[in-house]
Amino acid sequence: MLRLSGAHAGTIQAGTVAGAAAVALLLAGCGGGSGSGDSGSDGSDPAASGTVTLVTHDSWALDEKLVEGFEEESGLTVEVSAAGDAGTLVNQLVLTKDSPLGDAVFGIDNTFASRALEAGVVEEYTPADLPEGAEQLGGALTPIDQGDVCVNADEAWFEKSDLDVPRTLEDLADPEYQDLLVVSNPATSSPGLAFLLATVGAFGENGFEDYWASLADNGVKVADSWEDAYYVDFSGAGEGGERPLVLSYATSPAFTVTEDGTGTTTSALLETCFRQVEYAGVLAGSDNPEGAQALVDFLLSADVQAALPESMYMYPADSSVELPKDWQKFAPQAEAPFEVEPAEVSEHRDEWIERWTETVVG
Incomplete structure (x- = not known):
């Protein structure tokens, strides 16, 4: 979380x-x-x-x-x-x-x-x-x-690299963002599973594998846990990570606010979220x-x-x-998070994780 x-x-x-x-x-x-x-x-x-x-x-x-x-x-x-x-x-x-x-x-x-x-x-x-x-x-x-599970971006990294921050799931598969994204494994991480469900909600049961294949081709890295993805691999955590895009939460930017309180060093991509x-x-x-x-x-x-x-x-x-005052500015919830019916999750969760594993991990 x-x-x-x-x-x-x-x-x-x-x-x-x-x-x-x-x-x-x-x-x-x-x-x-x-x-x-x-x-x-x-x-x-x-x-x-x-x-x-x-x-x-x-x-x-x-x-x-x-x-x-x-x-x-x-x-x-x-x-x-x-x-x-x-x-x-x-x-x-x-x-x-x-x-x-x-x-x-x-x-x-x-x-x-x-x-x-x-x-x-x-x-x-x-x-x-x-x-x-x-x-x-x-x-x-x-x-x-x-809370909304969403991809987060290291704003300073993108500004320094003169590259636009991606907005959508489709953007993440664009070659200009190759080797920039780290996510957590849906088989071992609840945020990872939430993001897998976001892609099922976005692309359908028959389309999410193709999307993940495009992410794999684009160099997505898979960590076992949220902690590993955020603190080890994410450049915006201040821990020496090298990837400026990470699977996290929409609330995360409220806790990377600058010292003067006027901005935040990270942002959530609110078009990539699952609640x-x-x-x-x-x-x-x-x-x-x-x-x-x-x-x-x-x-x-x-x-x-x-x-x-x-x-x-x-x-x-x-x-x-x-809510804390900063949350309205730095931690808004997604207006239209992707959804999957609970009955569908119950019926297909293990199958979807298996298909994801075959596609991304091999």
Whole structure:
């Protein structure tokens, strides 16, 4: 999420320093929750005591003060277990569904949600205060945030090279942009899968392979994760990368603003986007389902929703939340992101990834 931390992808995607610090403060390993469904020795409600383990992706970076406030109010102790990218997260949940890694999950997105639901890794739960317009999936996955996955450009690189910044998916396959683009692998990265779906939405089930063949011919580089693509290969991250085009988020440019605050050194190509939604839920077989429900409610609370833009670098699910002033200027959402029906994603996701792999990786 570049959540110049995301996405939803740390201060960039729950990223490197800020995200790692937040996780380090809360991380308690990969074991399941130690809370119990039985009442405590003092007869207290287990939802108000014990441990609740949140299994999430590596981009988790919520302000620990908010978590501490939730712990104080609820009587729970929150442990955070990071399981990799959102795609890896879902794979791990499916593999361990008979012995769940924790109690609640955050970070399953709409590109992998159908797999989680079909595998039965989350149980039905609907928060009482679900924001207007926020649609659950399967009565079990609650939307927490959203963001557009889009190609980003290093504006300074293009200005220095006297080359126009591309605008469209078709532009990316133009020979004048040869060897300039890095994306993440849809088999291992949720932003990568979101971008694959963008190309399916743009060119159709029978045309996306031809498009990817043209990108491959034009020297597209494939990284395993968003972090590798952004921090290792992207020239605009300030880490020595050499490629000025990277798959990231529409919110990323809000976190590469110049020191004087008048501009940003990167931009999002808003004609290349797919809208990603991140969900939370209660893990089936949880040791502390009441605590997990309380944690899902907490993620929808006004304080957390208001904090998401600057901590997770994603738009909140609650559309009534006031956004940071810079976001209107530097992090607008795409007016017409590409779409693929969830049922189509569920039916064809694995097939499309296979076809992509044969076309691009070989």
